[in-house]
Each structure stands twice: as C-alpha cells, then as structure tokens.
Amino acid sequence: MKSTLVERRAEMLRLYTRLPWKKALQRVQACAPGSRLIPEPNRQQVLLEAQVLRCLAWPSISTLRPWGIRSVDPRPDSLVIEFENEEVNRRQPEESMVRELARVLPPRADEYGEISGVPGGRFAVEKGVVVLRRPGSTASVTLAGITPEEWADAVDYRDHEEALLGMSLCHRESPDNWTGTEFAFAREGSWYTRWITGSAWLPSGLLRRAGLLRTIGAPLHTSSWTNPADNNGQAWIVEYQHEPLVDLPQHHQRFMALLTAPEWGLPLRQTDHWCSCDRPHDMTECRIISCSALGQPGELQMRFTRRTGKRLLGLCPPDEYAARRQLYVEVPERMVQAGGRPSRP
Numbered sequence: 001m002k003s004t005l006v007e008r009r010a011e012m013l014r015l016y017t018r019l020p021w022k023k024a025l026q027r028v029q030a031c032a033p034g035s036r037l038i039p040e041p042n043r044q045q046v047l048l049e050a051q052v053l054r055c056l057a058w059p060s061i062s063t064l065r066p067w068g069i070r071s072v073d074p075r076p077d078s079l080v081i082e083f084e085n086e087e088v089n090r091r092q093p094e095e096s097m098v099r100e101l102a103r104v105l106p107p108r109a110d111e112y113g114e115i116s117g118v119p120g121g122r123f124a125v126e127k128g129v130v131v132l133r134r135p136g137s138t139a140s141v142t143l144a145g146i147t148p149e150e151w152a153d154a155v156d157y158r159d160h161e162e163a164l165l166g167m168s169l170c171h172r173e174s175p176d177n178w179t180g181t182e183f184a185f186a187r188e189g190s191w192y193t194r195w196i197t198g199s200a201w202l203p204s205g206l207l208r209r210a211g212l213l214r215t216i217g218a219p220l221h222t223s224s225w226t227n228p229a230d231n232n233g234q235a236w237i238v239e240y241q242h243e244p245l246v247d248l249p250q251h252h253q254r255f256m257a258l259l260t261a262p263e264w265g266l267p268l269r270q271t272d273h274w275c276s277c278d279r280p281h282d283m284t285e286c287r288i289i290s291c292s293a294l295g296q297p298g299e300l301q302m303r304f305t306r307r308t309g310k311r312l313l314g315l316c317p318p319d320e321y322a323a324r325r326q327l328y329v330e331v332p333e334r335m336v337q338a339g340g341r342p343s344r345p
C-alpha cells in the first residue's frame with residue numbers, strides 16, 4: 001500500500017490512465033491543490049476526443065488492450081495517447097496498430113460529401129511525436145508509442161490504397177487547412193456536429209479513463225458503437241469481452257464504482273441493469289445503463305461480456321492468452337473506497 005497522500009493519488013491516477021508510475025507521481029506533484037488530476041477538457045478538446053474515440057471504437061485488428069491504448073495523459077487542452085504497437089495482431093504480420101490508426105483517423109470525403117476519420121484532422125511531427133490538430137483549433141491529441149517514420153509509412157500505404165480506389169485523403173487536397181467538403185460537413189449547426197456535440201462529454205470522458213477498463217477482467221476484445229439515445233444524444237455501447245479474475249459480481253461493481261467516483265470518475269447516474277452473474281454459463285453478460293447525473297444528453301451502456309471455461313479455449317493462441325491475462329489490473333477494495341463511493345450492483 002502506498003503510504004503518502006501523493007503516492008496514493010498517483011496510484012489512483014495510474015489506475016484510470018495506466019500512466020507509468022514515475023509520470024503519474026510527477027503529475028500529482030505538479031498538480032495545484034484542489035484541482036482534478038483528470039481534468040474536464042475545454043469544448044474544442046472534448047469534441048476532438050469524441051471524434052477520435054469514434055474512429056478507434058471498433059478496431060479492425062485484434063488489439064491486446066482496449067482500443068489498442070497503452071496509457072493516456074489527460075490535460076485540459078490536450079490528450080496524449082500512448083498506443084500499443086509492436087505486439088498487436090500477431091496472427092496477421094502485415095497489420096499493426098499504426099496502420100490501423102492511419103486507416104481510421106485521417107479524413108476522407110466520399111462522393112456524398114460525408115467524411116470518415118476526424119473532419120479537419122491534420123497530422124504533424126512536433127518534438128519527435130505525431131500530433132493531431134485541426135486548423136483553427138488549439139485542441140490536440142498526441143499519438144505516442146509510434147514513431148514519425150512508422151506513421152509516415154502507414155499514411156503512404158493508406159494513400160496508395162485510396163488511390164487504387166480513385167479516392168484521396170483530405171490532407172492531400174489541403175495540407176494546412178480544411179477542405180470545403182470537410183468544413184461543410186463539420187460546420188457549426190450541421191447534422192454531424194449536432195449529432196456528436198451534446199454527448200461528446202461521454203466518449204471524451206471514457207477516453208480519458210481508458211485504463212480503467214482493464215480492471216474488469218483480462219481483456220479479450222473491446223468494441224464500441226453508438227445508437228440514438230432517448231434524450232436527443234448518443235448512446236455509447238461499450239462491449240468488453242473479458243475473463244473475470246475476481247469473484248462475481250465484483251468485476252462490474254468495482255468498475256462502475258470507480259467510473260462514477262466523485263473526484264476521479266464521470267457524473268453518471270445508473271438507470272437500469274441486468275446482472276447474470278448467478279448463471280453458470282461459460283458465456284454470458286451483464287449490462288449497466290447510465291445517463292448523465294447533470295442532465296446532459298447521452299447514455300452509456302456497459303456490456304460486461306464474460307468468457308470462461310470452454311468458451312475461452314481457442315479464442316487466441318496460448319502465448320497471446322497469457323499476455324492478455326497479464327494486462328488485468330486488480331483493484332483492491334481500499335482503492336474503490338478511496339474513489340469516494342461505496343460499490344453497488
């Protein structure tokens with residue numbers, strides 16, 4: 001157990017972000033008294049992060065960690081995401097996390113004027129790392145864990161693929177500014193902006209706490225998507241396939257307690273749940289539905305999809321399975337209590 005207040009706060013920050021211990025300690029030491037270590041970002045930053053998670057939400061490769069994220073470093077006006085790289089998708093050697101990022105993040109317009117990727121997103125190397133920004137905005141997301149050379153190669157590869165389809169990425173037409181199509185798609189008041197803006201706090205908040213997912217159980221596969229919510233926002237569905245490594249239902253009790261902890265978590269209010277922890281099946285799931293406790297649009301549906309017994313066999317090769325089990329993060333009850341809210345089903 002960490003003895004000093006600074007160490008205990010660094011331990012909590014690490015639990016949510018998976019920042020390396022030394023960096024978490026530095027963050028706590030540099031933090032002004034009374035300020036949050038996972039700060040609420042400004043509006044431009046919230047929107048950018050919401051669009052980044054939208055792109056990462058359903059990986060087309062088999063990442064080891066949820067969404068392929070090793071750690072996050074959240075600041076009010078920026079977010080650094082360290083991605084896994086070398087060990088992903090080892091069953092298909094030509095694939096990699098950096099190619100996945102180059103596939104989903106750079107914007108491309110289709111023939112109907114719809115943009116895939118992050119509208120307005122442009123990428124530059126700053127101090128040796130790749131940074132995503134949008135012209136006219138101070139918001140940024142740093143893509144750490146990959147080298148500028150790997151990124152350049154992956155974007156070239158994507159460009160080549162697009163050219164074969166007769167398409168091109170938006171940055172080719174306009175390297176330093178929005179294209180007209182991008183601007184029209186994501187301008188203030190467009191259907192796209194109205195669709196994502198109100199609920200953007202939710203994906204941004206999840207992205208800033210991406211490390212917490214690993215406390216549910218050994219990660220097997222994470223996918224996420226959106227549906228319209230009843231309150232004019234987006235319902236985010238996060239399905240975390242895992243092997244639970246604690247007595248049920250502690251895995252989802254503790255996760256939800258931490259996700260909604262007053263100082264560290266998101267302002268969520270549980271509205272419904274289905275718990276199947278008492279059923280002896282190898283493959284089943286529990287669901288917990290939450291909405292904003294502050295009346296903001298949006299809804300979160302967490303799906304705790306568990307695999308045990310024979311349903312685990314054959315999911316992945318033995319060495320990969322061993323690596324996934326290593327990624328489980330155990331949460332002692334004292335840390336749940338330190339979050340400030342007793343655990344509930």
Ligand SMILES: [Zn+2]
Binds near residue numbers: 248
């Ligand atoms: Zn349950």
